Amino acid sequence: MMNQEIKTTPTVKNGGRLFRNDVIFIVALLLVVSALGLCFYFFRGEGDKVVVTVDGKEFGTYSLAEDVKVEIRTGAQNEEVNVLVIRDGLAYMETATCPDGICADHKPISREGESIVCLPHKVVITVYATEEEDAPDIVV
Amino acid sequence: MKKRIVRCLLIVIMLLQSMGMVGCKTKTEKYSTYSFDYFDTVTTITGYAESQEEFDEIAEGVLAELAEYHKLFTIYHRYEGLENLCTVNETVDGEHRTVTVDRRIIDMLLYAREMYDKTDGTVNIAMGSVLSVWHDYRTEGIDEPWSAKLPPMEKLTEAAKHTDINQMVIDEAACTVTLTDPAMKLDVGAIAKGYAVEMAARSLEEKGISGYVINVGGNVRTVGVKGDGENWLVGIENPEEDGGQAYLAYLELSGESLVTSGSYQRYYVVDGKRYHHIIDPETLFPSEGYVSVSVVCKSSADGDALSTALFCMEFEEGLALVESLPDAEAMWVLPDGTKKESSGFANYKKETTK
């Protein structure tokens, strides 16, 4: 222990400069860490998702990459229906029994933050595109 | 040797820390919640918090405040033991009562009067009689689309005789409001949402909270910047499915409001034609000049009132109004897709390929 301490003291005395080995060690460590970071960055997302909420509570989550048709039934007797369709990476309300039909008029969505709202049925469909760069926080 | 390794590790950690990759800085995550309970629209609260619990507590506080304003400002519901705009609009034996109301109602009405003057009468909360005719026809038309009708002009012009804002008498000291024209009604639809959002946002600011966005039916108010210190990126949806631009504009906000009034937000269909909800006080019909008007300014109350006013104004006139206000900017979208902007609107725009 004592020996080692004595060995390292000179570096500090030499203006505190680092040995070449130190630099190599630091660079290697940085490389390892950033490689890990990159892996983490690329594999963190499960892909683009469509989240459906009814009156603020989550109804279901669907992958934007898989074609699917979802019947969103709401109301006391499940008598209110919105049909969500995901096709070719686009999500849209195919039909809805709501009186105003505004949700079914809405264009298909696919980008982070975009949503379709059915006010009468309290249904919100939102896209979470995890890997989109410069994605908006809010879309209005 | 051991000491050397420790020293190297320390240097690496310091380097990483300066790059923001590791550290004791507490990590915040983005949360959001929806509600359908206020102002007949959807409310979204988005925020950065350290935990779901922390977010829920703040979001619930905001929702509770919005709930109070909703109860005070609604003209469609009365609540046991509460005087609100619904009871102000009521008549007893053909006359309006002098109603003692919550101070917050007085403050909002005074603000509305101020905006009436600023917009040369385009934003007029005394238009209730006209708007209620439209409201009834729209509601019926939505419920029974096969028999959807437009209100007859005679009905609208008759109602328009009772829209003089000077017949709204306010006694500030006594906190009372009286409508002296028995046929007049208040409708604060062009102001209430934005006003309530602004009040809720200021409450957060007073508590030193930042990193939140309150969005009530397109009345967006950012509170501070994001959790990571970056500006909020806000896209204004392109309602057209033209395959081109996803957003009409892509903005960077840090504490400002963005309010969009759009013809596509609420409408009903008569004989295959859409009739939206923003009624021009001159023509008494939905204004047809624009697809949407977006306003960026500090206060969401100003944004709400201004976007409604600009929607009903000629472009030149509206532009002059915006340029006369120190901190307001606007973007108009015309039916042919043309976009026009006030001089400083571009300052908020972020370059993007989207």
Ligand SMILES: [Zn+2]
């Ligand atoms: Zn719907």
